[in-house]
Amino acid sequence: MTGNDDSFVKGKHFFKQVNQPQAGDIGWWHNGQSGHMVIYDVDAGKTENGLQANVWSASNPTGRAFGPGRIDWYDKQYNAPAKWFRYWISP
Amino acid sequence: MKVRRQIVVAVSLLVALGVVLLSGVTIYSANDPAIESARLTADLDGDTKPENIILSLSGTEDFRRYTVQAGHASFDGKYFAVSGDRPKMKLIRIDSSKTQNQLLLTIPSPVDCGYVILAFYQDNFLNLLEHNSKNCEEPQVVGNGVETLSWLGFWDIPKRYKLNQQGTKLNLTVQTIYPVKLRHNASVSEAVGIAAETLNLKPAHCKNTTIPKGDRLVVKSYDQSKDRYLLEGLGGNCGWLPESELHPNTVDGLPWAG
Numbered sequence: 001m002t003g004n005d006d007s008f009v010k011g012k013h014f015f016k017q018v019n020q021p022q023a024g025d026i027g028w029w030h031n032g033q034s035g036h037m038v039i040y041d042v043d044a045g046k047t048e049n050g051l052q053a054n055v056w057s058a059s060n061p062t063g064r065a066f067g068p069g070r071i072d073w074y075d076k077q078y079n080a081p082a083k084w085f086r087y088w089i090s091p
Numbered sequence: 092m093k094v095r096r097q098i099v100v101a102v103s104l105l106v107a108l109g110v111v112l113l114s115g116v117t118i119y120s121a122n123d124p125a126i127e128s129a130r131l132t133a134d135l136d137g138d139t140k141p142e143n144i145i146l147s148l149s150g151t152e153d154f155r156r157y158t159v160q161a162g163h164a165s166f167d168g169k170y171f172a173v174s175g176d177r178p179k180m181k182l183i184r185i186d187s188s189k190t191q192n193q194l195l196l197t198i199p200s201p202v203d204c205g206y207v208i209l210a211f212y213q214d215n216f217l218n219l220l221e222h223n224s225k226n227c228e229e230p231q232v233v234g235n236g237v238e239t240l241s242w243l244g245f246w247d248i249p250k251r252y253k254l255n256q257q258g259t260k261l262n263l264t265v266q267t268i269y270p271v272k273l274r275h276n277a278s279v280s281e282a283v284g285i286a287a288e289t290l291n292l293k294p295a296h297c298k299n300t301t302i303p304k305g306d307r308l309v310v311k312s313y314d315q316s317k318d319r320y321l322l323e324g325l326g327g328n329c330g331w332l333p334e335s336e337l338h339p340n341t342v343d344g345l346p347w348a349g
Contacts, residue, residue, distance in 0.1 A: 024305065034202075034203065034225075034241075036201075036202040036203075036337045048173050057201075057202070066344055072153075073153060073171065073173075075200065075202060077171070077201055
């Protein structure tokens with residue numbers, strides 16, 4: 001995966017897959033038909049129902065456009081755990 | 092003696108409860124009953140006798156349960172309750188030449204809107220179609236079928252499904268080439284971009300297949316069978332570009348991600 005930012009060098013900047021997420025990593029769920037992406041942040045604040053959030057998500061089109069969410073919501077929605085990706089510059 | 096028997100009974104009950112808890116069996120308490128959320132009376136199967144259709148909700152967690160019942164038939168699933176949205180149901184008639192009606196359910200999820208179309212056949216619910224839409228655009232009745240829109244990065248691909256003769260199945264209408272149209276609330280319907288680099292395209296219907304860097308172009312159509320887009324430069328040059336090569340490094344200015 002490469003971007004189009006001027007400072008983004010083709011073939012040098014990547015996202016690599018990681019097992020354990022850390023702040024800023026991208027989480028991706030996909031069930032073959034639809035998918036979703038989030039940004040990991042263990043201090044993402046509280047969800048609408050007052051629980052501790054651990055991701056930022058552009059979540060619900062009928063409600064908020066962007067806000068705190070929880071990994072387990074998306075695990076349940078897609079019946080599978082996320083794949084996590086980290087921005088990475090090749091050595 | 093009586094007290095001893097009561098103690099034995101109490102201990103037995105505690106042990107039984109422990110076994111149930113340890114075995115992971117979900118206990119539905121009396122505090123967690125199904126609550127009726129909506130009700131319809133309509134003839135679903137076209138036999139001239141109306142069905143009483145009840146949508147009920149249960150649970151207290153982030154994901155809760157909805158159940159649709161008509162007579163002895165029921166259909167259920169989970170919905171996302173954190174935002175306060177509830178499942179909805181409404182009556183649709185996919186084929187206006189028939190007397191059957193269908194139910195369109197809207198199911199809240201944490202990421203989009205889920206839609207389920209149910210038919211009622213021989214006293215059972217049949218799941219005709221499940222569809223998710225990021226923009227909460229529900230399936231539309233078109234002719235004797237339905238049309239759904241699915242997001243493909245910068246445009247929505249319309250898919251059409253036709254109801255079979257019995258009304259028991261929605262079959263996808265096979266279409267190879269789709270015209271690329273932007274969503275109805277976009278300022279222009281054409282997908283206009285700028286060549287971010289000189290594009291050497293695969294031959295299509297025009298003579299010259301090169302679009303120079305900096306030229307404006309239109310993404311005209313999508314060929315699903317070969318997973319490629321037809322690009323047309325304003326100078327009349329055109330050609331096919333594989334879907335995997337259509338990104339901001341090659342074509343700038345497309346409304347990616349909506």
